[in-house]
Amino acid sequence: MYKLVIVDDEPTVRFGLSTYFNWSQYGIEVVDTADDGDVGLEVIERAKPDIVLTDVRMPTMDGIQMSNILSDRFPAIKIVFVSGHDDAEYLKSALKVKAIDYIFKPVNLQELTVVVERLVAALQAEEQERKLIVDMQVKLLQSMPLLREKFLMSLIKKGGAVPSRMQDRIAFLGLELPLEAAYWVIVIRVDDATEVAEARSERDQQLLSYSIVNIVQELIDREIGGYVFENQTGEFVGILRLSDQEDQESLLFTLAEEVRGNLQQYLRISVTIGVGERIAKLAQLPQSYTQAKEAADQRWYLGKNQIISMDQLEQGIDSMYRFDPMQDERLISSLKAADTDKVQDELEHIFSALSRNRAEGIQYGRNLSLQLLLLGSRILMELHIQRQGMDEKENELLAKVFLQETLGDLRKLVASYLLEVCERISEKRSGKPKLSIERIRAMIDKRFAENLQVADIAKEVFLSSTYLCLLFKQETGETINEYMTKVRVDKAKELLKDPSNKFYEVCYAVGYSDPSYFSKIFKKYTGFTPSSFRDQVM
Numbered sequence: 001m002y003k004l005v006i007v008d009d010e011p012t013v014r015f016g017l018s019t020y021f022n023w024s025q026y027g028i029e030v031v032d033t034a035d036d037g038d039v040g041l042e043v044i045e046r047a048k049p050d051i052v053l054t055d056v057r058m059p060t061m062d063g064i065q066m067s068n069i070l071s072d073r074f075p076a077i078k079i080v081f082v083s084g085h086d087d088a089e090y091l092k093s094a095l096k097v098k099a100i101d102y103i104f105k106p107v108n109l110q111e112l113t114v115v116v117e118r119l120v121a122a123l124q125a126e127e128q129e130r131k132l133i134v135d136m137q138v139k140l141l142q143s144m145p146l147l148r149e150k151f152l153m154s155l156i157k158k159g160g161a162v163p164s165r166m167q168d169r170i171a172f173l174g175l176e177l178p179l180e181a182a183y184w185v186i187v188i189r190v191d192d193a194t195e196v197a198e199a200r201s202e203r204d205q206q207l208l209s210y211s212i213v214n215i216v217q218e219l220i221d222r223e224i225g226g227y228v229f230e231n232q233t234g235e236f237v238g239i240l241r242l243s244d245q246e247d248q249e250s251l252l253f254t255l256a257e258e259v260r261g262n263l264q265q266y267l268r269i270s271v272t273i274g275v276g277e278r279i280a281k282l283a284q285l286p287q288s289y290t291q292a293k294e295a296a297d298q299r300w301y302l303g304k305n306q307i308i309s310m311d312q313l314e315q316g317i318d319s320m321y322r323f324d325p326m327q328d329e330r331l332i333s334s335l336k337a338a339d340t341d342k343v344q345d346e347l348e349h350i351f352s353a354l355s356r357n358r359a360e361g362i363q364y365g366r367n368l369s370l371q372l373l374l375l376g377s378r379i380l381m382e383l384h385i386q387r388q389g390m391d392e393k394e395n396e397l398l399a400k401v402f403l404q405e406t407l408g409d410l411r412k413l414v415a416s417y418l419l420e421v422c423e424r425i426s427e428k429r430s431g432k433p434k435l436s437i438e439r440i441r442a443m444i445d446k447r448f449a450e451n452l453q454v455a456d457i458a459k460e461v462f463l464s465s466t467y468l469c470l471l472f473k474q475e476t477g478e479t480i481n482e483y484m485t486k487v488r489v490d491k492a493k494e495l496l497k498d499p500s501n502k503f504y505e506v507c508y509a510v511g512y513s514d515p516s517y518f519s520k521i522f523k524k525y526t527g528f529t530p531s532s533f534r535d536q537v538m
Contacts, residue, residue, distance in 0.1 A: 037061025
């Protein structure tokens with residue numbers, strides 16, 4: 001309800017206005033009245049009304065004087081004047097007070113209704129505006145962390161373009177970042193970021209990022225001072241504010257060690273931290289960030305879970321390396337001869353040279369690795385070795401090249417494939433595949449009732465699980481699981497011919513733990529349920 005105070009020196013007017021108009025219909029309550037301006041000020045001070053309906057002429061303090069005082073003390077109060085038709089001069093003064101409206105005596109209820117409707121509309125509009133402002137303030141407060149993160153992100157990329165505006169933004173965001181002070185930037189990269197993300201749901205990924213920021217920020221607040229934020233997926237940036245103490249650099253590396261250790265201990269993740277050089281002012285943050293980023297990039301050569309500073313970026317004069325035709329010929333010969341030792345030696349030479357090629361090593365290393373993988377595929381084609389299933393694997397490998405974070409990981413990926421190529425060539429020449437297939441079949445025929453897994457079979461025949469599946473399918477035209485199911489179903493048929501064997505006993509005897517699943521598989525392969533099959537043969 002809106003509150004109304006009526007000020008008029010005529011009792012009949014006060015009574016009439018209070019009684020004969022339906023104020024509640026418009027959400028208004030008459031909370032008090034006064035017979036003069038000076039009394040009205042006291043009443044208004046106490047009642048804090050939204051609306052004042054006041055006479056213009058009153059003996060001690062007229063409505064104009066009272067309204068001027070109210071405009072200073074309570075500018076939000078809406079004032080409506082009541083005057084006689086001969087009060088023209090007073091009304092001119094009233095207009096200067098910015099009264100919302102006026103009505104003439106004797107008061108006409110229809111005229112009063114129109115004024116009140118306008119008055120309520122104005123109050124509602126202001127109320128809506130205030131609500132909108134409050135809502136916007138709440139939303140602004142809620143979005144403050146995002147605004148801070150966006151601002152910090154702009155600092156490491158652009159620095160402070162206009163110092164005066166920069167200081168205003170820093171103050172508005174509640175940050176402690178003096179324009180003239182010593183700073184360091186660190187870049188924290190999550191190792192194996194793709195694998196870490198794939199192992200988590202979207203919710204868990206967000207929770208991990210939140211946890212990393214919280215842990216690192218707590219350490220920064222305790223040790224040095226500054227801020228940390230997520231710059232992009234898997235990369236976090238710390239802006240560290242330094243004091244004038246001489247041992248700040250050692251404190252910085254102590255902090256980096258604590259960050260690495262805490263993230264490993266509490267979140268079970270490994271990180272690589274790049275450290276930029278010390279700068280003298282906030283505007284130079286992009287320079288330190290670029291250095292920290294370049295330092296973190298050295299993970300490609302130095303490996304994961306490292307703290308890397310600018311002094312580790314020095315490159316040798318003889319760092320340029322190119323894969324030459326002689327190496328290509330030696331590697332082709334080693335592959336065709338299925339000489340795994342020589343292939344390993346060639347890869348050692350190639351990747352050792354790549355580790356010294358830091359000028360353009362990451363991109364060149366990836367391109368060369370793609371070339372080596374395609375070289376292995378080409379040799380298999382030239383030797384007319386069946387490549388069933390290899391095309392899909394090849395595509396996966398080519399995609400994985402761009403996901404490797406270190407040169408060591410990339411070497412393992414290439415070596416694994418080229419050694420498998422050697423194995424395929426060796427088997428082709430020795431006739432080993434047929435022998436391996438026979439051993440696999442014999443093993444399944446003997447142990448079909450066990451919970452036999454592909455990994456168990458692969459271990460017995462000294463092959464990788466992936467290659468084992470490819471080889472069996474290539475040589476027999478069916479998968480290992482299909483062959484195992486066929487063996488189990490054939491054995492189940494024999495057991496079902498004996499009426500003394502219960503259905504669930506047959507199920508367990510041939511290696512299944514769920515009778516309903518066994519029944520489903522049996523029908524799929526024979527066209528009969530176990531019970532109907534027994535009826536057919538009895």
